Amino acid sequence: MKARVTIMPKAGVLDPQGKAIGHALGSLGFDGVGEVRAGKVIELELAETDPAKAQAAAEAMARRLLANTVIESFRVELA
Template identity: 80%
Template sequence: MKARVTVMPKAGVLDPEGKAIGRALAGLGFQGVDEVRAGKVFELDLAETDPAKARAVAEEMARKLLANTVIESFRVEVG
C-alpha cells in the first residue's frame, strides 16, 4: 500500500529555505507571492494491505524519524 508523508515547518518556526525561495521567485519577476514554506514529501510503498494499519505505521515512522515534531508537523495520506 502506498503512503505519502508530508512534513512542513510548524507555524511560527523560521523557514530560511522558504524565505530564500520567496526572494528568488521575486527576483525572477513573480509577483503576489506572500510567503513560501518549504517542506518534504516521503512516498512509502508499504507491505501492509490494511489502510488503517498502513496509516498507523506511516505515522509512527513520521514521529520517530521523518519529522522533527518539535518544529515540524506532518500529514499522512494512504491509498
C-alpha cells in the same frame, strides 16, 4: 499500499529555505507571491494491506524518524 508523508515547518518556526525561494521568485519577476514555506514529501511503499494499520505504521515512522515533531508537523495520506 503507498503512503505519502508531507512534512512542513510548524507555524512560527523560521523557514530560511522558504524565505530564499520567495526572494528568488520575486527576483525573477513573479509578483504577488506571499509567504513561502518549504517542506518535504516522502513516499513509502508498505507491505501492509489494512488501511488502518498502514496509516498507523506511517504515522509512527513519521513521529520516530521522518519528522522532527518539535519544529515540524506532518500529514499522512494513503494511496
